[in-house]
Amino acid sequence: MTLGNMRGNGVRTLAVRCLGRGCNHHSTLDVSGYSDEVPVPSFGPRMRCERCGQRGADVMPNWSERDVTGAFDGRRTPD
Numbered sequence: 442m443t444l445g446n447m448r449g450n451g452v453r454t455l456a457v458r459c460l461g462r463g464c465n466h467h468s469t470l471d472v473s474g475y476s477d478e479v480p481v482p483s484f485g486p487r488m489r490c491e492r493c494g495q496r497g498a499d500v501m502p503n504w505s506e507r508d509v510t511g512a513f514d515g516r517r518t519p520d
Contacts, residue, residue, distance in 0.1 A: 445477025447502045455481065456503040457488055461495030469503050 453473060459466040468491070470484070481500060488498035 442481045442502065443477060444472055444475055444479045444481065447481060448477065450502070451507045452502040452504060454503040454506060455484060455500050456505070457484075458499040459488075459490040459493060459495055460497045460499060461490055461493045464490060464493045464495060466490050466492040470500075 453471070455470040455472055457468050457470050470488075472479075472484070481502060485498050485500040486496070488500065489496050490498070
């Protein structure tokens with residue numbers, strides 16, 4: 442997935458989780474300054490944890506910020 446694809450799905454930040462043993466520190470990263478062609482996974486190896494200093498992180502679109510208002514209008518019934 443590229444940043445452009447992620448943005449097209451209504452997400453503007455990345456969720457970052459430290460891969461350091463026992464750390465599990467997490468944060469969000471604003472990637473608005475990067476071009477649409479940049480692949481999301483390319484950020485992981487470059488991240489350094491603010492807490493433990495470990496290099497490398499699990500990086501994914503921050504789906505929790507996605508606006509799902511109107512995704513379910515309540516009118517459709519299950520098949």
